[in-house]
Amino acid sequence: MSGAVQAGYAPPTRPDQPAPGRRWLRWLVAATLAWAVLLAGLTWWSVRHDPPTVKEQRSLDQAGPVVDRALGRLTAAVGRDGVPALLPDRIERGCRVTPLDDGAELERGVEVVLAGDDVRQLLQRVADRLPPDWRAGVSTYDGEPLLRADAGEFVAVEGRAGGPGRVLLTVATGCRPVGAGYRAPAADAVAETAEAQRAARRWGGAAGPVQVLAASCPGGGTARTARIETAGGPAGSPLAAAFRDAADGSLVLRDSADEYALRGSFAVLAERVDDRVRVAVSTTCRA
Structure with missing residues (x-):
């Protein structure tokens, strides 16, 4: 039988030779696995060495101490211009960190009673006494004075009127993964x-x-x-x-x-x- 190949027909693949389509599939699987390993390695390195870039990267137990320190600084910023008192913390559960993950939001606050009724003046004095990197400022929202500041690590600070002669200062995390959960600081009072x-x-x-x-x-x-x-x-x-x-x-x-x-x-x-x-x-x- 002649070994010539008839025109119009591809030569048959021997049993010991993979088909071209299978070779491509193997290369694709190998490249996908390599990419997955590389991505996992970069993620591991980022989590341990890079600062968080979104609040979803910091769980509630990690953000809690930031909130506690911010609240203490706010009591110091009030000074003798008002009488502050810490409020019980509030944790709202059931918010969505991602479309697939539930989370929780922590909010702590301090109420302040003034000698008079000039809420804006007190808020401005508090803003002036906060650290420069908090970028604190007082604006007007719905006709009322509003203090806003950034305590770092995606923790927001707000201050507004809490009634006649009263101010409410709050520190909030926004929606976060729960992690180990928030544990309020203990004190000998x-x-x-x-x-x-x-x-x-x-x-x-x-x-x-x-x-x-x-x-x-x-x-x-x-x-x-x-x-x-x-x-x-x-x-x-x-x-x-x-x-x-x-x-x-x-x-x-x-x-x-x-x-x-x-x-x-x-x-x-x-x-x-x-x-x-x-x-x-x-x-x-x-x-």
């Missing part, structure tokens, strides 16, 4: 707790448990607030009566039957709501 309980005893009503809140100070130490709610005595009776000792040599910013604010060795805030009085006794960070 013996003196603040004792002062809050002493005020409750002077009103003579049954007091609820004391809630202690804390935030890290820029120069070390912690800001602390002890909160308690108790019966407030007869309607119209002055709240200041429970704090006469603490008021010695201190600056009283508010003094009425329904509200009392003192800045001295402690920052004291008391307000009457119906037949109850809410008391917050705080030690703040130093500027």
